[in-house]
Amino acid sequence: MATWIPADSPIMVEVSEPMALLGPLLKPEFGKSVTTALGNGNPKLQQFGTVVAALELQLGTDWRTGLSRLAGKGLSFCVDSSGATLLAADGEDEKLLSKLNDIIWQFASSGADQQDHPETTASHDYRGVKMWTIGTNEVHALLGPRLLLGNRASFLNKVLDQRADAGGKTLASSALFNAAREAVGKEAVASIFLNLQTLRETPGLKKALAEDGNPLAALLLADTKAALRNASWLALGVYVNGDKLVLRTYTDGAAPAATKWTSFSTPPGTGAGLLPPLTVPGTIASLSLCRDLHAFYAAKDALFPERTSGLIFFENMMGIFFSGMDLTEGVLSEVRPEVRVVVAKQQYDPDVGTPATQMPAFAAVLRLKDPQRFGETVEEAWQKAIGLANFTRGQQALPGLIIDKANQDGVKYTISYYRPPTDKSSGTIDARYNFRPSLARPGDYVILSSTDALARDLIEAVKQAPSTPAKTSPAANSLMEVEGPALSAILEANREQMVRKNMIDKGDSREKAESDIQVLLAALGHLDHATLTLRREAGRPQAELEIRFQ
């Protein structure tokens, strides 16, 4: 298909094996769960089912087989420089395609006649090919078993011109497109090509790639944005690997070597590096990063030059907590580059109650270079933070936290908690009961957790987890794992809150909001496990998302 597409088209999607990609979605059980989620009595669903059944009857095939025969050999979608779109579907059954076209055409024509607007449907020949238009934003043509469907006749005309007069500049002869294709490889079942030379000028992407001064984004994305600012193209390959779907990005852009961008996110090769993510009972997501926080903050004037009020507040607070120590040289220099974050479902104490909004527990796990020397400084800073929070809440006449010490398997740790509510008559308790901030220091680790239960679990987890980087992915600097069932469970626990949020965010009726959330939960129910890895390959950033379905 690329041989027909103008070379300046900035977006091209190719699906070489549609049925392999759509396989999980075409399974009867998936359809059944979505149907259940939408509600069997849903009028739109029933209407859709009636139309599909009528088409199956007239075409003499079930819809799954029909789809395979009409599009099983490939799908392509492209956007040209003016924003016009074109979809090409390659099948194996020219007669079936022709029959489907006849049915749709008859239906559209009679509908237009009934509405007294016969002019909205028309057909004409162009370069020997018959083209049909239905309404103002649809045009299509059949070329044997290939369907071409676009939103503007001018773009389809261009494609047909290219087909008739081979030799013009097309994507197939574009060096950028071919480089992207080669990077993605032939084993990909689908690929997306983005011409960044063109797309980078669009306001949305321009803004997204700009240095926006957000420290957290700079820390997490490291050199990715800098690389994309230098890139000519970005490609995504989609691969099916057994029961896993793998999505991997490729680009020709590289961040300048050994700069402010790479200095803090490159595994330094001194024994430090990306540690395996930590897991505890009820883990929803676990993140492992390799970030030299000292190098990161030392380069802050270059990485996020804008002195925002938030940044100034952060530095002031850190100055108070760490008794005036220099944040970069005195504090962050004491922290090793292995940073891990864990998010987990929490169990609520029945004697306290369950908040209406159930937030997952979360914790950051850091490693200190010299825990003997710096450990108590961290403890002191943490207790000051809790004290300041208590003082501020007291000023607002709000209840404060009570600090206590506890012991887990020989590790003394500090917890803080709110007094249990005296009035539980309403059935639910305040959202503050999602938090029992805790600090633990097992070995050279520091665990900062939103709950004591997660802190305890992590004390056990760090004991058992390896403390050296995995050698299998030396180039990786970020790894995130998401557990589908746990994610579904926490969302399910907050179903009512999500429905209500949907109602006021989108203005939907309660029924519509419930249906939307049900579909989301049903779809998430098929997710088993997902892993996102950021790495640097040959100096270029690469992201890989691996999804396993249930």
Next chain:
Amino acid sequence: MKPDPNDPAWAWAPFKPDAARPWDLRLAAHLYRRAAFGGTWPELQRALTEGPQATIDRLARPAPEAADFNRLYDDYENAAAASAGYGSQAWWLRRMIESPQPLQEQVTLFWHNHFGISNVHVKSNASLCRHTHVLRQHGLGVFEALLDAVLAQPAVWICLGAGANGKRSLWDSSVRILMDRYTLGPGRCSDSDVREGARALSGWIVSQGELRFVPGEYDAKSKKILGQEGDLDRKGLVRILAKHPATSQWLAQRLVRWFVSDTAKPSDSLLAPLARQLTGEGNIAKGVEMLLRSNLFFSTEAYRQKVRSPVELALGIIRPLEGRTGTVQLAADLARLGQELYEPPTIQGWAGGLAWLNPLTTLGRAKLAEALLAVSGAYGGKLDPAGVVRRHGGAAKDGGSQFLIDLYLQGDLTPETLGALEAGPSAAGAKGPGSADPRHIAARLASLPEFQLA
């Protein structure tokens, strides 16, 4: 009787349509704008059939489903108020859009403005949420009960700067606001009344977000307030203030400004009949009903004599189109236009009237109309003017232009404006009624100066 808006007998007599003032679409829409944030086409048609007094009966009478509706929305608001952000304000806006008793929401908004309690000082969505529930619950009842319930709210004490009112630290300024703004009106009490009132309120403190009474801090000695003497406590003070004739006069004036005209300066004699309805055996509902039924309300002194507040503007776009939109975004947009629910700028509420309009807010209002009616964007194209036009047969004539003009402006367009609209696209690029897209037509109409007037 000869029409005379300054004559109490004529002004407060129930409006009876005649040849000079026929009951037509203009007056039906006027009633719905003021009492219900705007009417749908079926509501306006039903009002035309039923006549003004029967329509007011329906608007003022609690709808059978209102109690269940309010219970459900109280729950929604309470839950959302537990978090920061615009959640509970968004639920209130949605309640205004969907309420089976919109007059109750209009009156709740009136009291929110009257008491001027702001979350800038209270810093608790939950407290403000409870405060508005009290305003809703008592807003159409007896004023003494409303005042008593309002003064039992910690949010009110915090906002008045009277968080701890022991006998050794009396806050005269809080009591001054209570007397000058909430009850008697400006200049009706002496410094001595204020000091004695502060003693009556001694002993009440806000602690841990709750209003508590500390008996040891209460000044139990005799007090003399507005000529009445005795061991007057909070309830005694509330009783004296609520029943004082100046209070009913002040409330009558505030209600006339809210429901009739931004610029009205009614005389005491004109206000007297309404004031009588608001106190004694009467209640606020009867006063509001009397006001809505009156010749004064349907007079030229009232018609289009109010600048729509941002809330009234947005709901005036949304409600006639029988739809709803995301209200979190709406709450934020209304804040940018100067009306942040839960945050009146001062204890005197929003200045209202022409203060709503300046070059920035005028542009902002047009942008809001455009965004609400856009096919996509922040509001997701949820409003469907084309569907409303289709449902009510408005498309047959001219593609819906005239229908939307009738729905939104009831023909209140100067020939110049109408001509400019029919001429086509505006300088800003928006299409005029001549264009086929009802979204563009509705947005253009809602941006007109005429639409800014309620």
